[in-house]
Amino acid sequence: MIxxxxxxxxxxxxxxxxxxxxxxxSAEVWxxxxxxxxxxxxxxxxxxxxxELQKRLKRRFLMxxxxxxxxxxxxxxxxxxxxxxxxxxxxNVRYPYKQNKYFNTKWAADGFTIHPNGRISLRRGIWEGKRxxxxxxxxxxxxxxxxxxxxLAAVATTGDSLIVTGRxxxxxxxxxxxxxxxxQRKMSKCQKYSHQWKRYNRAKxxxxxxxxxxxQRSRCHNQRMSQxxxxxxxxxxxxxxxxxxxxxxxxxxxxxxxxxPVCGAKKNVRGAAIPNIGTFTVxxxxxxxxxxxTGFSPCRxxxxxxxxxxSPKREVVDGLFRLFWDNIF
Numbered sequence: 001m002i003x004x005x006x007x008x009x010x011x012x013x014x015x016x017x018x019x020x021x022x023x024x025x026s027a028e029v030w031x032x033x034x035x036x037x038x039x040x041x042x043x044x045x046x047x048x049x050x051x052e053l054q055k056r057l058k059r060r061f062l063m064x065x066x067x068x069x070x071x072x073x074x075x076x077x078x079x080x081x082x083x084x085x086x087x088x089x090x091x092n093v094r095y096p097y098k099q100n101k102y103f104n105t106k107w108a109a110d111g112f113t114i115h116p117n118g119r120i121s122l123r124r125g126i127w128e129g130k131r132x133x134x135x136x137x138x139x140x141x142x143x144x145x146x147x148x149x150x151x152l153a154a155v156a157t158t159g160d161s162l163i164v165t166g167r168x169x170x171x172x173x174x175x176x177x178x179x180x181x182x183x184q185r186k187m188s189k190c191q192k193y194s195h196q197w198k199r200y201n202r203a204k205x206x207x208x209x210x211x212x213x214x215x216q217r218s219r220c221h222n223q224r225m226s227q228x229x230x231x232x233x234x235x236x237x238x239x240x241x242x243x244x245x246x247x248x249x250x251x252x253x254x255x256x257x258x259x260x261p262v263c264g265a266k267k268n269v270r271g272a273a274i275p276n277i278g279t280f281t282v283x284x285x286x287x288x289x290x291x292x293x294t295g296f297s298p299c300r301x302x303x304x305x306x307x308x309x310x311s312p313k314r315e316v317v318d319g320l321f322r323l324f325w326d327n328i329f
Contacts, residue, residue: 019105025063026071026103032057033075034096050076063105064122070106144248146233148224173227180207260287 011019036056040048053072061068078096085093113121142156151166183204190197241248258266265287 020102022063022067022105023102025061026067026105027100029057029061029063029068029071030075030103031099032060033072034099037075037079047079064107064111066108066111067105070108071103074106144237146230148228151233152237169229176207176227177223180204183207260290263287263290265289 033053036053037048040046040052050072053076054069057068057072058065075096082093082095111122115121140157142154144152144154146152150163151169152162152164154163155161183200187197187200187204190200238248255266258268260267267287
């Protein structure tokens with residue numbers, strides 16, 4: 001048993017009229033349920049289900065979606081109850097057929113918010129035709145830098161850091177390159193323009209068609225650039241951050257490799273690479289003005305040129321160095 005309590009409330013004349021207008025809207029939803037159920041039965045010879053009924057009523061009424069669904073559920077429950085009663089021998093029970101002028105509007109618990117001051121607001125999540133993302137708490141910022149070796153490197157003002165290495169996608173690219181080399185070796189053993197050579201060549205051209213060269217550069221450089229999924233990597237943070245209500249601001253990469261992330265001084269990068277550490281090479285940056293030493297990636301992940309975009313926050317720069325060197329050494 002569900003125990004309910006009726007509570008009296010007071011409201012202005014405008015609010016009362018608005019509530020009765022909603023009752024009239026709910027009655028229209030009920031009447032539409034009767035019509036759609038009849039049309040569906042005439043077309044298919046079957047009773048309409050919950051999913052199909054809600055689909056036909058979607059975006060047809062200026063009401064909260066859960067209130068519209070509640071009317072649909074009431075119709076389906078009344079129809080099923082009448083069917084069960086007729087099966088038990090109560091032949092005088094009729095299926096829902098009456099057209100209503102007013103119908104009580106049901107408010108779902110997730111459809112509104114009760115504020116501490118007693119104010120009640122409706123949850124729609126739509127403003128100017130667009131669904132609004134929730135406002136996340138806090139005012140921290142985060143820098144994200146996409147790369148060819150490390151897919152994403154990020155550090156926030158909270159001290160948290162993250163490197164997405166992208167080993168899986170690199171392994172797929174490596175397998176693709178190995179298969180391409182295998183095809184090339186097999187083609188070298190065949191007579192040119194023979195049937196077998198043409199079969200291998202078709203497979204090779206299919207692989208190469210997925211990665212056309214944009215510019216005539218070195219073979220290794222063209223291969224790395226064609227397999228760098230920069231557009232897809234850039235789209236992932238955009239829609240994932242938007243779902244959490246976080247704004248993503250794109251910055252130009254000009255002079256980020258030359259600009260010192262601490263003092264902002266610029267210096268051309270001509271330093272030699274450090275010997276291999278593990279499986280990759282690290283490029284060291286040295287600033288003659290403030291004697292700062294760091295690697296190539298954190299210098300790029302600095303918050304861009306301070307003269308254009310403002311000076312970087314010190315805690316971000318410190319966290320950036322920890323992020324890079326902890327993952328290398």
